[in-house]
Amino acid sequence: MTTKLKAALAALLIAGSGALVTETAAAAPATTLQELVPQPAQLQPRPEITFTLTATAKIQLSTPDARQPAELLAGILRPSTGYALPITDTVQGDGIVLTSGADPKTGPEGYQLDVTPKQVVIRANTPAGHFNAVQTLRQLLPAKAEAKTKQQGPWQVPGASILDHPRYHHRGAMLDVSRHFFTPDQVKRYIDQIAAFKINYFHLHLSDDQGWRLEIKSWPELTKIGGSTEVGGRTGKLFYTQDQYKDLVAYAAARGITTIPEFDVPGHTNAAQASYAELNCDGKKRPLYTGTEVGFSSLCINKEITYKFVEDVIREVAAITPGPYLHIGGDEALSTPDADYQTFMNRALPLVKKYGKTTVGWHEFVKTTKDTSTIPQFWGTTTTDENVAAAAKRGNKVLMSPANRIYLDMKYDKNTKLGLDWAGLVEVKDSYSWNPGAYLKGVAEQNVRGVEAPLWTETIKTSQDIEYMAFPRLPVAAELGWAQASVHNWDRFAPRLGAQAPRWKVQGIGFYASPQVPWKK
Structure with a gap:
């Protein structure tokens, strides 16, 4: 199956719901995109893209609202990857970017998450949105990312664009x-x-x-x-x-x-x-x-x-x-x-x-x-x-x-x-x-x-x-x-x-x- 055909198949989603069409999804290689709990509001696979977290990656902030969520993410990933994952206030180079400017549809707790070859870019308008995005990113990484001791990579995230927000606040x-x-x-x-x-x-x-x-x-x-x-x-x-x-x-x-x-x-x-x-x-x-x-x-x-x-x-x-x-x-x-x-x-x-x-x-x-x-x-x-x-x-x-x-x-x-x-x-x-x-x-x-x-x-x-x-x-x-x-x-x-x-x-x-x-x- 060509990469182009895989992309077309994986992109068939129920509009606005993020629910995968199961018959189509079965034809493409399974990824963590099909495994998210809770299910995102909107999810668009980008199967031609894979992001790999490397030893030189940084967690990059352009908003102080994301500082605590970034520290949470770093605290989870440093033990398992063995990477330093410094948190910086400049957005430059490979890594994970937490920034503002999310689509208004995300509301006070939602977020946008876009996977590119060089970065995972998270946009949210509040700390709550960034916290929620961090939990999604965790599930997109391999399960061994949750380990308390150093594990062998690679640390890959499947390509996707996610726009997400909750049904209920509480x-x-x-x-x-x-x-x-x-x-x-x-x-x-x-x-x-x-x-x-x-x-x-x-x-x-x-x-x-x-x-x-x-x-x-x-x-x-x-x-x-x-x-x-x-x-x-x-x-x-x-x-x-x-x-x-x-x-x-x-x-x-x-x-x-x-x-x-x-x-x-x-x-x-x-x-x-x-x-x-x-x-x-x-x-x-x-x-x-x-x-x-x-x-x-x-x-x-x-x-x-x-x-x-x-x-x-x-x-x-x-x-x-x-x-x-x-x-x-x-x-x-x-x-x-x-x-x-x-x-x-x-x-x-x-x-x-x-x-x-x-x-x-x-x-x-x-x-x-x-x-x-x-x-x-x-x-x-x-x-x-x-x-x-x-x-x-x-x-x-x-x-x-x-x-x-x-x-x-x-x-x-x-x-x-x-x-x-x-x-x-x-x-x-x-x-x-x-x-x-x-x-x-x-x-x-x-x-x-x-x-x-x-x-x-x-x-x-x-x-x-x-x-x-x-x-x-x-x-x-x-x-x-x-x-x-x-x-x-x-x-x-x-x-x-x-x-x-x-x-x-x-x-x-x-x-x-x-x-x-x-x-x-």
């Missing part, structure tokens, strides 16, 4: 560190993994019945007592200092990710109630809890000290959280009567605003407020919810996390050793086969803020456990949040997902090899 992942505690290094490992798929929000579930995980200086017993144990009874210093938390937030930000801290109130509060007697209506401390049941705890709604506690927590956490959001939980408050729940939220929600943050909460809370700036996070297993639909009609933007689709702790099948099954068994195809913009009655595409994949940790104890449950379903969530609904097709997506396997193996990610996915060797 593409999130949540990690519960309350049921089981994870060290800062373990959390950073997960942050690195989610960043690779253009996830831009990291929701950290920092308090629950089993543990209080962040130092609150005005209430020191919260971590001294409430942060001393976890599910199963392990004891120790199982919490983050404020300095450790600030370091995690900065680490995420250096990967284009905004952290959303969560303190769950007025239920899921046994760790706090075990730490301070005055938070209980009877004035007695609760025993520490290391089980997994839910719905039994509640702050004392009618005591003024409760609201001093809530305000102090919000004030301290807001002061060390640069991002605009604070998650107040609000779910499964089964032992808080409806009237008390309303009373509590009437007091708590204005406190979040007082300290300059926007409230995110599990969707139950939205029945208590008409404030359209708040963000309900839908976690239910049904396709109807009157309160969420009413909020959407008022103008609230809904964050979609239906448990029977995108909770990463649900078992894949009945033989999965980790996880729970209260929301059902969720194989990879199940997690893919729903449309966030047409899933919940009364919540249309324009009412959806985005998608978040939560990982609860009742049964999750190690980084290996996290990875087995998150991969491959976390990249599924990334695809749903980024790629337009019009290109969602399981038969085309499954091979792209399966093509991630060699990269994950290089990274040491112990993923679930679903029989539904054709895994690349």
Whole structure:
């Protein structure tokens, strides 16, 4: 086959979608262009072109906005290539160029990526766009580019022109560190993994019945007592200092990710109630809890000290959280009567605003407020919810996390050793086969803020456990949040997902090899 014919075949794309025509693509040599997750909005192969990264290459900037994304890229590629890859403020010679001037169609998070024989040129109008482009470039390089030790080249990128932008602004992942505690290094490992798929929000579930995980200086017993144990009874210093938390937030930000801290109130509060007697209506401390049941705890709604506690927590956490959001939980408050729940939220929600943050909460809370700036996070297993639909009609933007689709702790099948099954068994195809913009009655595409994949940790104890449950379903969530609904097709997506396997193996990610996915060797 001539080069010209290969170029003509490879160029047959579905206009504007980036979806390859599979019959045609099969006739041309496979490249990493057919393996991108999430799928770009527009992709034009240039099979007559190949870029090779060499030892003399530089990462070249013409905009200060690209400095942090460039440092991230260099930090990934230097160990595997062994190249110096200096970052320069001049654009000259071979290498990777990060510049501004992207097509307005890319929006605030999109980018253009053009591969030429001598350069990979990335155009974006914001740091977010550059971060997202860097993740695409990583997937265009050989899988061994992800290695932590020097590998043998060549380091080639297939010719292409990409114009890309996300479907939704909010593409999130949540990690519960309350049921089981994870060290800062373990959390950073997960942050690195989610960043690779253009996830831009990291929701950290920092308090629950089993543990209080962040130092609150005005209430020191919260971590001294409430942060001393976890599910199963392990004891120790199982919490983050404020300095450790600030370091995690900065680490995420250096990967284009905004952290959303969560303190769950007025239920899921046994760790706090075990730490301070005055938070209980009877004035007695609760025993520490290391089980997994839910719905039994509640702050004392009618005591003024409760609201001093809530305000102090919000004030301290807001002061060390640069991002605009604070998650107040609000779910499964089964032992808080409806009237008390309303009373509590009437007091708590204005406190979040007082300290300059926007409230995110599990969707139950939205029945208590008409404030359209708040963000309900839908976690239910049904396709109807009157309160969420009413909020959407008022103008609230809904964050979609239906448990029977995108909770990463649900078992894949009945033989999965980790996880729970209260929301059902969720194989990879199940997690893919729903449309966030047409899933919940009364919540249309324009009412959806985005998608978040939560990982609860009742049964999750190690980084290996996290990875087995998150991969491959976390990249599924990334695809749903980024790629337009019009290109969602399981038969085309499954091979792209399966093509991630060699990269994950290089990274040491112990993923679930679903029989539904054709895994690349």
